[in-house]
Amino acid sequence: ASLHPGQGGGVSKNTEMSNDSCNLPLDTDVFGLTCIYGVIFSLGLPSNLLSLWGLYHLGRSGGGGCQLVYILNLLLSDLLQLLTLPLWILYLQGAHRWPYGQLPCELVGYVFHVNIYASVMFLCLIALDRCLAIVYPLSSRRVRTVRVAAVCGVVVWMLTFLFCLSGLLPSVFDADRLLCLEQYPVSPGYAYFKITTVALGFLLPCAILGLVLPQPVLRETWGDWSSNHERHKIVGILVVITINFIVVFGPYHLVGGYRFVSLLFTDRPCELERSIFLVYRLCYGLTSLNTLLDPLFYIFLCPDARSELQRSLSCLGSRQNA
Numbered sequence: 001a002s003l004h005p006g007q008g009g010g011v012s013k014n015t016e017m018s019n020d021s022c023n024l025p026l027d028t029d030v031f032g033l034t035c036i037y038g039v040i041f042s043l044g045l046p047s048n049l050l051s052l053w054g055l056y057h058l059g060r061s062g063g064g065g066c067q068l069v070y071i072l073n074l075l076l077s078d079l080l081q082l083l084t085l086p087l088w089i090l091y092l093q094g095a096h097r098w099p100y101g102q103l104p105c106e107l108v109g110y111v112f113h114v115n116i117y118a119s120v121m122f123l124c125l126i127a128l129d130r131c132l133a134i135v136y137p138l139s140s141r142r143v144r145t146v147r148v149a150a151v152c153g154v155v156v157w158m159l160t161f162l163f164c165l166s167g168l169l170p171s172v173f174d175a176d177r178l179l180c181l182e183q184y185p186v187s188p189g190y191a192y193f194k195i196t197t198v199a200l201g202f203l204l205p206c207a208i209l210g211l212v213l214p215q216p217v218l219r220e221t222w223g224d225w226s227s228n229h230e231r232h233k234i235v236g237i238l239v240v241i242t243i244n245f246i247v248v249f250g251p252y253h254l255v256g257g258y259r260f261v262s263l264l265f266t267d268r269p270c271e272l273e274r275s276i277f278l279v280y281r282l283c284y285g286l287t288s289l290n291t292l293l294d295p296l297f298y299i300f301l302c303p304d305a306r307s308e309l310q311r312s313l314s315c316l317g318s319r320q321n322a
Contacts, residue, residue: 022270066149078291081115098180113164185269202253
């Protein structure tokens with residue numbers, strides 16, 4: 001059976017359990033997601049490119065340290081995600097019909113998963129690095145090096161690539177209905193994969209941040225360095241990382257966790273899919289906000305990167321006026 005946006009009518013229990021069309025009103029998410037993706041792409045692409053330009057000059061001047069490596073990887077992950085947003089907008093405007101075939105669908109679906117979980121892991125590394133800089137400023141110097149950060153970056157990408165690869169087996173493309181990264185209802189295998197991503201890709205990092213964050217805050221409260229402005233700023237960055245992490249990635253994983261766990265235990269999956277469809281899709285779209293927020297929080301809050309970027313832009317403006 002083909003699936004058409006806005007198609008209504010009742011669905012029998014046999015149809016619901018057949019893993020066929022759930023007759024969802026797919027057109028309800030078009031306006032919201034198109035606006036979200038359009039704004040994020042328009043603002044995120046130049047801000048990420050501008051941040052990369054500033055990081056490049058900061059690296060040439062010998063500044064940044066291991067933080068530069070983590071932020072660079074974060075921005076590269078963001079750019080990879082940003083380049084897929086125009087395809088998602090065209091997909092939405094085409095009534096949830098993917099015209100480009102199976103391989104491009106699997107690639108952009110793969111990029112979506114990789115971006116989320118690579119970003120999560122690099123955020124955890126940034127938080128851990130900042131925590132070590134406060135709690136163990138001297139003894140942690142051996143591990144807070146560019147070499148160690150580069151090795152950690154390679155490990156993160158390898159683990160993320162391998163982990164997300166399992167999400168494409170079976171394929172995320174529905175050749176009959178031309179749905180990309182959408183199944184209604186999802187197969188049990190994909191539901192187990194998504195539950196695993198919630199546990200390992202969100203709840204575990206949340207636990208890590210929950211253990212990391214109190215250490216510098218307690219050190220600030222009881223230590224003898226409360227007047228140190230730089231360390232106050234590090235604590236602030238840790239708090240911002242946590243808030244950004246929960247606000248951007250939290251809704252998608254919490255709603256998704258409820259969706260996929262419930263689908264494993266209900267005998268009316270299509271009824272569940274219809275009740276949660278719009279909320280889940282909007283939470284799904286909001287995860288792309290990390291591509292817009294990363295440059296603001298992790299580049300422009302850094303005085304060295306900000307001053308280097310301003311200097312680079314001044315030199316660029318001077319050359320154009322010459």
